[in-house]
Amino acid sequence: MLSFKIGLLTIGLITISLFGGTSGRQPEPASSSGEPRQRSSEGLAAWQQVYSVMTHPRCINCHTAGSYPQQGDDRHRHLFNVVRGPAGNGVPGLQCVTCHQGANADTTGVPGGHDWHLAPLSMKWQDTSDGILSSPAVCSVITDRSKNGNRDGAALLKHNEEEPLILWAWNPGRRADGSLRTPPPITHDEFVAATRKWVEAGMPCPQQ
Numbered sequence: 001m002l003s004f005k006i007g008l009l010t011i012g013l014i015t016i017s018l019f020g021g022t023s024g025r026q027p028e029p030a031s032s033s034g035e036p037r038q039r040s041s042e043g044l045a046a047w048q049q050v051y052s053v054m055t056h057p058r059c060i061n062c063h064t065a066g067s068y069p070q071q072g073d074d075r076h077r078h079l080f081n082v083v084r085g086p087a088g089n090g091v092p093g094l095q096c097v098t099c100h101q102g103a104n105a106d107t108t109g110v111p112g113g114h115d116w117h118l119a120p121l122s123m124k125w126q127d128t129s130d131g132i133l134s135s136p137a138v139c140s141v142i143t144d145r146s147k148n149g150n151r152d153g154a155a156l157l158k159h160n161e162e163e164p165l166i167l168w169a170w171n172p173g174r175r176a177d178g179s180l181r182t183p184p185p186i187t188h189d190e191f192v193a194a195t196r197k198w199v200e201a202g203m204p205c206p207q208q
Contacts, residue, residue, distance in 0.1 A: 043201025049194035050160075051135045053184040054125060054142075058169035060132060062117075065124040073182055075130065088118040104173030111173050111181070114164035122147040139205035153199035160195045 053059060061070040069078045085091040090098070100116035125138050133141075141147055142156065151159060160166055170188045172181035184191065198204070 039201050040204050043198050043204045044206060046194040046197035046201065047139060047204065047206070048135065049186055050191065050198055051138055053169070053186060053191050054138060055132050056169070056184040058172055058181070058184055059166075060125050062165075063119040063123055063125040064130070065121065065126045065128050066130070069118055070130070084118050088120055089116075104171070106174040106178075109174060109176030109178075111168070113168040116165070123149075134208075136206045136208045139203075143203050143205060153203055156203075157192070157195050157199050161192045 054063070057070075057073045057075055061072075061075055064070060064084075067084045068082060069084070070076060071078050080094070082094060082096075083091060085095070090096045096116040096118075099110055101110075101112040102114060103112050104110070105112060123141060125133050125141065127133060145151065148156070149159075167188065170183045172183060174180055186194070
């Protein structure tokens, strides 16, 4: 009987040693490095930088939801009743390239760049009242390959890095009064770096 009691005591001590006593507290789970969460957080912060450029007038004036482009920092409707047209480059007799040549015309205040045109309606970043879409909504559009020209993350990065009309935003020329147009809030290098960080983080989007 004594040896039986000693055996039970030994089993109990082993149990306490392995499971931390009999208080009912569960074992601590294995600690996580937190890297996925940190990576997502950094990606979301990078996305906000990307969003700040995409919704700047130099970009969003051509990413409209209506039948016309916009102009100026106040994003007013394009003068002369310019309209989108079926392909986003105006209508016969008044196409974008009629006035917008391959480079800025600073003597007249008319901006210009390669293949000047409106973004397709699938890439609109405004609502039909010209209100800028929220960060989650724009992110949803950008990451939807059925809307973004079938671009994956690598292609989006390449687009933001090399597309001439995107590069134009940092070289927008002068207004008719001779003053310089305002560029986006960060440099192009910073924009590309933010896009790269966002893509590498898995292109996370803010929650609605």
